[in-house]
Every structure is written in structure tokens, then in C-alpha cells.
Amino acid sequence: MKIGFCIVNYSNKPVEEVCKIVSGKGYEAIEIPSYKDNGQIDSGQLLQPGEAAKFKKMVHSYGLELSAISNHPESLLVLGPYGVDTDSICPGTKEEKREYGKKSLIKSAQLANALEVPVVVAFSGIENFGHINDWPYPGGWAEEEKRFVENYLPVFDKFKEYGVKVAFEPHPNNIIYDTHTALRCLELCGYHPSYGINFDPANLLTSGINLQTFIDELGDRIVAVHAKDCELVEHNMMKGGLMMQGEWGRLDRSLRFRIPGWGSIDWKKIITELYMVGFDGAYNYEHEDVTMSIEDGVEKTIAFLKPLMIKAPYEARTDKLFQK
Numbered sequence: 001m002k003i004g005f006c007i008v009n010y011s012n013k014p015v016e017e018v019c020k021i022v023s024g025k026g027y028e029a030i031e032i033p034s035y036k037d038n039g040q041i042d043s044g045q046l047l048q049p050g051e052a053a054k055f056k057k058m059v060h061s062y063g064l065e066l067s068a069i070s071n072h073p074e075s076l077l078v079l080g081p082y083g084v085d086t087d088s089i090c091p092g093t094k095e096e097k098r099e100y101g102k103k104s105l106i107k108s109a110q111l112a113n114a115l116e117v118p119v120v121v122a123f124s125g126i127e128n129f130g131h132i133n134d135w136p137y138p139g140g141w142a143e144e145e146k147r148f149v150e151n152y153l154p155v156f157d158k159f160k161e162y163g164v165k166v167a168f169e170p171h172p173n174n175i176i177y178d179t180h181t182a183l184r185c186l187e188l189c190g191y192h193p194s195y196g197i198n199f200d201p202a203n204l205l206t207s208g209i210n211l212q213t214f215i216d217e218l219g220d221r222i223v224a225v226h227a228k229d230c231e232l233v234e235h236n237m238m239k240g241g242l243m244m245q246g247e248w249g250r251l252d253r254s255l256r257f258r259i260p261g262w263g264s265i266d267w268k269k270i271i272t273e274l275y276m277v278g279f280d281g282a283y284n285y286e287h288e289d290v291t292m293s294i295e296d297g298v299e300k301t302i303a304f305l306k307p308l309m310i311k312a313p314y315e316a317r318t319d320k321l322f323q324k
Helices: 015-025 051-061 072-078 094-115 140-162 179-188 201-205 211-221 234-240 267-276 294-308
Strands: 002-006 029-033 065-070 119-122 165-168 195-199 222-227 229-232 255-258 282-285
Touching: 002 065, 002 222, 002 294, 015 029, 015 051, 015 294, 029 282, 051 065, 051 094, 065 094, 065 282, 072 094, 072 119, 072 140, 094 119, 094 140, 119 195, 119 222, 140 165, 140 179, 165 222, 179 195, 179 211, 195 211, 201 211, 201 222, 201 229, 201 255, 211 222, 211 267, 267 294, 282 294
Parallel strands: 002 029, 002 282, 029 065, 065 119, 119 165, 165 195, 195 222, 222 282
Antiparallel strands: 229 255
């Protein structure tokens, strides 16, 4: 197990500067972005001959490994939403956005292959999340599922060619947002080997599910993890519930994304359950805590999580009491 760092936490800093900072704080891995205009990584440049090897050498020189590539915004376009909702990501028609999303996600797989990174973290997207309700159109969700199969199977096949997995991050306004939908989409794609999950406990907690159950049900399909907490603000729950709308910094918000250890997630239980299903990778810290600075989060997260990392498996007792 390792503590990783999403370098977009410091999106205003060059990659090497981020590597220097976080390695000095005790982080051991980084998750890098691949989408256009992220300000840190130029995917096209890294795909030029010799550039991937040069980049890996730089990262490794700081004692870090590359744990994941993220393409959250552009992967969303594979299923939507479309229209004005995603014009800031890619202007154009529904068809143009969808093709752009597919090409971008496949290019991320190509980059992951070049950098020897096992996963690309993505949003699954959905054209109309309102179809979660079967009124006024009972057939709406089935149509979303059909679009998932039609659009993602070719993408999964390309990922398989590159030896990389898509790590879908469950999230509201996506077809994959809880345990049922993660399992259902896995079934819909015929249990494709490229289908994986990025376990973000904070996002999942917003749906009210049991996190340990999610881990047990998805098992080895969990191929990446985000270290992000969520606080269920009890004194606001009676007003806002789990689906409260509004700006994340509101005082009366019923949910708040927090740094690990400052929310409602029991990290010892989560780490234990993940280890039990075979996950032994990086916990990539993602800062979305509106109550404190990134600098606060960087220091407090490593101090909290580092002692919780399991270094080696149980050896089993061999004294006389346990001998058969």
C-alpha cells in the first residue's frame, strides 16, 4: 500500500515541482491528468518518441511511481450530458462530443501504455440522470444502459489492446454511481476485462450506500482508489438530505467533501476491506475540502493515512497452540 497524490491538487504548479513537494512530504505515487488544457501534462508531447521514458525517469528520481492517469472531464462525453452542460469541455453537437470523448479516452489508454500505468480513471457519464426515476418515462434508464454498451464496448476493446483498465469513478450524474449500477454495468459489458472501478468513498457516501459492501461486491474490479472523505453534517441532514443542491461551501450544506480523517468515513475499516479483496495499490489523495487550504490537506492527509497503511500480510501463528 502507498499514499499517492493527484497532481491536479496543485494544478498551478509544474509537474516536477509537485513531485519535489509531495515526495518531500512522504507521498509515494502520483496520479496525473491527460485531458486537454490541464496545465500540467501534454499527452501528445509525452507520446512522442523517447518522451515517456524521460518523464518516467524524472518521476522515479523523486522516489515516486505513476499510479494512475485521470481523464474525468472528457470521458464524461462518451455518454453525456450534452448541450450547454459540457460546452466548456468540448463545444459541438452530441455526436461530435461523443466521438471526442471516445478518442480522448483511448488516447489516455495509449499514454498509460507508454508510461506503464495500469489504469485510466474516468467518469462513465449519462445523457439524462433524471432517468433514475421511472416517471414520466419508464424506459429511460434502459435506454441509458443501451448507450453504455454501444459506446463503451469498443473503448474497452481498445483498452485491452493497450493492456490498460478503465477505472470508472462512481459519482452522481453518471450511469455508475452506487453498488447496483457498478455491478449492472459490469454485467452489461459481459464482464469485460478492461472494466474497473476507481473507489472514491466520498462520492459513494453521497448515495447512502455501505462502503464495505461495495468493496466486497466489486472485489478485484477495484483497481484504483481516491483518498477523499465525506462528512455527513448531521445537523443539516434534516433539511438537505443526501441529494442537497447548492454550492459546496454553504454553511447549511448536508454533505461536505473533506480530507481523510475529517469526515464520516471509517478509514481503518475501508483499508482493511480493500486489503481483504486484494487491493494493495496507491490511495491517491484528492483535495476537494472547502474548509481548508491545499497546504493544510497535504500535511494532514499524509500524517493521518501513513500509519494506517498495511505493510505486509498476516504470517499466521506457528506456535504450538496453532499447530495441527
